Amino acid sequence: MTTLETADGRLLQTTGPSSGQNAGWYGSFLPSSFPPMWSDGERYGNDEFLRSFQQIYRTQPVIAGVVDKLARRIATLPFDGYRHLDDGAREMVQGDSLESLLRRPLPRWGTPHLLTHIATSLLVHGNAVVAKVRPPDRSATPSMLWPLDWAQMSAYGEVGGRIEWWSTTQFQGHQRYIKVEDTLHFAWPGPEGGEIGTSPLEKLGVTIRLDDALTRHQIALSKNGSRPSLAVTVAQEKADIAQLEFARDRVEAMHKGPDNSGKTFFMGSNVKVQPLSLSPVEVALIDQRRHNREEIGAVYDLTGPLMNDLTHGTFSNVSELLRSLYRDVLPPWLALIEQTFQTQLLDPEPAWLDRFVAFDLTEKLKGDPVELATSLKLQVEAGLLTRNEARRILNLPPVEDPVADQLTMAVNNQAPLDFHRDNQVLSENADGQQVNPAAPTAPPAAG
Secondary structure, three states, rough: OOOHHHHOOOEEOOOOOOOOOOOEOOOOOOOOOOOOOOOOOOOOOOOOHEEEEHEEEEEEEHHHHHHHHHHHHOOOOEEEEEEOOOOOOOEEEEOOOOHHHHOOOOOOOOOHHHHHHHHHHHHHOOEEEEEEEEEOOOOOOOOOEEEEEEEHHEEEOOOOOOOOEEEOOOOOOOOEEHHHHHEEEEEOOOOOOOOOOOOHHHHHHHHHHHHHHHHHHHHHHOOOOHHHHHEEEEEOOOOOHHHHHHHHHHHHHOOOOHHHHOOOOOOOOOEEEOOOOOHHHOOOHHHHHHHHHHHHHHHHHHHHHHHHOOOOOOHHHHHHHHHHHHHHHHHHHHHHHHHHHHHHHHHOOHHOOOOEEEEEOOOOOOOOOOHHHHHHHHHHHHHOOOOHHHHHHOOOOOOOOOHHHHHEEEOOEEEEEHHOOOOOOEEOOOOEEEEEOOOOOOOOOOO
């Protein structure tokens, strides 16, 4: 079985950086820890599911929905390597080591798997790390990109300096060290300017705990359904313990729990039952949970229908918000991933100095077919695109005609730009064929 240790035995080291006077930690010992964030600093109740960012993602449906929506849309976008051409254009690289690495970063893994790891770790932990695995020839370009679990990593470096080493317990629980230049580290800089990013879930600490408390309240309300809805009074001045216990047992047997909701109540002539109204907190519980959802959306730059909330959704604003997902929400994350690949993977490799990677949003930004056709028509008529370039956007084969690769402009009829350099225009002769008459001459000067 292939592991990171067997794939490249020189990558992970058993001895780490010097622990001298200048060695220090970046971030916390466990970057994924989730400390208590109650107002008085104490931990209340059973919040065992909130002890790590990973556990929050696994148990909180709103968080999981937001992270999965963004990560899976990022992972399924076309992501390719390109080469710069002399004329400023770009050309997709095919059949070289970069294309092979992106298509198969690990055995039985494809590009979407790698991008899912990067995006999910970024959205959950605020950081993602991938190890660069090289073949026996250490001067060769990396042959694999191995995902590392941020929850099991720590960072080392000089105090006030840059990260120099990572440590991980991912492999059989043993502490192993890896040089920072052998990794790709994806993160937005922290507020203090450091390299360790801040998890979006850390920013939502109070919101997540409040939502968890409301969820547990709802569970308890259903489980102990007789408490908030009924008050039982025994109509006897000195009721003994047996009578009180009998009344309690009858109420709980017939009405406790969600499966007993709506049953008819009967106790006897000496027992009175008084319904109790819900507290203001319970009445506002749904509104509070909706507010929590909005706060989660604000941190992840999602709103309304993008959070599957159609309370104020209409056909027009839903369509516009869905387009804005690829126009406004995803591009910052895509740029972070692209630039990290560029600076930490491509630039250090002499064989890839003229390469770059990029996501392709063309398909996602096409929009309505009628709108796209109108837009392409205007761009062709304005001389911004050739006909074959427009056909390429529509995934249509090129027209085998040189004119289809020339820019045209509208002067009565569409004509290549070359025909208009000397005020020449296309016209039709008597046989209906397009001709290019000579430019008109200036009238003779008056004698």
